[in-house]
Amino acid sequence: MTWLHAALLVVALSDATAPELAQALQKKYDGVKDFSADFTHTYEGGVLRKPISERGRMVIKKPGKMRWQYTAPEEKLFVSDGVKMYSYIPQDKQVIVATVPPEDDAATPTLFLAGKGSLTRDFTPSLIELPPGMPSGTKALKLVPKAKQSDYDWLVLVVDPASLDLRGLVTVDAQGGKSSFLFTNLKQNVGLADKDFAFKIPRGVDVVSASPRP
Numbered sequence: 538m539t540w541l542h543a544a545l546l547v548v549a550l551s552d553a554t555a556p557e558l559a560q561a562l563q564k565k566y567d568g569v570k571d572f573s574a575d576f577t578h579t580y581e582g583g584v585l586r587k588p589i590s591e592r593g594r595m596v597i598k599k600p601g602k603m604r605w606q607y608t609a610p611e612e613k614l615f616v617s618d619g620v621k622m623y624s625y626i627p628q629d630k631q632v633i634v635a636t637v638p639p640e641d642d643a644a645t646p647t648l649f650l651a652g653k654g655s656l657t658r659d660f661t662p663s664l665i666e667l668p669p670g671m672p673s674g675t676k677a678l679k680l681v682p683k684a685k686q687s688d689y690d691w692l693v694l695v696v697d698p699a700s701l702d703l704r705g706l707v708t709v710d711a712q713g714g715k716s717s718f719l720f721t722n723l724k725q726n727v728g729l730a731d732k733d734f735a736f737k738i739p740r741g742v743d744v745v746s747a748s749p750r751p
Contacts, residue, residue: 553698554664555662555663555664555678555679556657556662558662558664558676558678558696558698559656559657559660559662559678559680560656560657561701562656562678562694562696562701563655563656563657565701566656566701569599569725569726570598570599570726571596571597571598571599571725571726571727571728571729572596572597572703572723572724572725572726572727573594573595573596573597573722573723573724573727573729574594574595574703574720574721574722574723574724575592575593575594575720575721575722576592576593576594576595576605576718576719576720576721577590577591577592577718577719577721578590578591578592578593578607578716578717578718579591579670579716579717579719580714580715580716580717581714581715582712582713582714582715583710583712583713583714583715584712584714585714591607591609591610591611591613592607592608592609593605593606593607593608593609593613594606594608596729596733596734597650597651598651598729598731598733598734599651599652600619600651600652600653601617601619601620601637601648601651601652601653602617602618602619602651602729602731602733602734603615603616603617603647603648603650603651603734604616604617604733604734605647611626611628612626612627612628613625613626613627614626614736615647616734616735616736617637617648617651617734618731618734618735618736619637619734620636620637621634621635621636621637621736622634622635622636622637623736623738625736625739625742627739630741630742630743631742631743631744631745632738632739632742632743632744632745633745633746633747634744634745634746634747635746635747638653646688646689646692646706646708646716649692650703650706656680659682659683659684660680660681660682660683661680661681661683662678662679662680663678663679663681664676664677664678664679665677665678665679665693667695668693668695668705668707668717670705670717670719671695671704671705671719672695672697672704672705672719674697674698675695675696675697675698675704675705676695676696676698677693677694677695677707678693678694678695678696679691679692679693680692680693680694687711688710688711689708689709689710689711690708690709690710690711691708691709692706692707692708693705693706693707693708694706695707702723702725703720703723704719704720704723705717705718705719705720706718706720
C-alpha cells in the first residue's frame with residue numbers, strides 16, 4: 538500500500554458510517570490471531586458508591602483464550618484456556634470456574650475480544666461521542682447486541698481510524714455500572730503460545746463453579 542492509498546483510507550474511515558466502520562473493523566480483526574496490551578480499568582456506578590481504577594496487562598489468542606493479569610491496586614487473575622474460565626483473587630483464596638460458551642456466543646465483552654461473536658452479524662452499530670478519558674482522534678463505535686445479554690446491555694469500541702487498532706472498550710451492565718478499559722502498548726500477531734493461557738489451581742483455595750463472568 539502506497540502512502541497515498543494509506544492517506545485515502547484514513548480519510549475514508551474517518552468519514553465512514555457506523556456499518557462501514559464495523560465492517561472494516563471486523564475485516565481487520567479477522568486477520569488478528571493474538572494480541573497483548575497494558576490496560577487501565579475503571580468502574581463506576583452500579584453497585585459501587587465510588588469509582589475504582591485498576592491496572593494490569595492482558596494477552597488474548599483466538600479463539601477464546603485470554604489472560605487478564607491485574608497488578609494494582611490488588612492482584613487479580615482471569616484466565617480462559619478456551620474451554621474453562623478461571624477467576625482468581627488471591628486475597629479471597631478462591632477460584633471460580635466457569636465453562637466458555639459454545640460457538641460464537643459472546644456472553645461477556647471480554648470474550649468478544651477473544652473472537653467470540655461478530656460485529657456485523659450480532660450487533661447494531663452506531664457512532665457516538667468519544668467517552669471521557671479516551672484518546673483524542675479516535676472514534677467510538679457503539680454496539681447493541683441483537684440478542685439480549687445477561688452481562689452487558691451494550692458495548693463501545695474505541696478505535697484508531699488510521700490503523701483500526703483497539704484503544705478502548707466501554708460497557709454498561711444490568712445494574713447501571715460502567716466499565717471502561719483503556720489500552721496502551723498494543724501488539725498484534727506476536728505468536729502467543731497456548732501455555733500462556735494454562736491455569737493451575739493454587740493449593741489451599743476453595744474452588745467454586747459458576748456461570749462465566751470475567
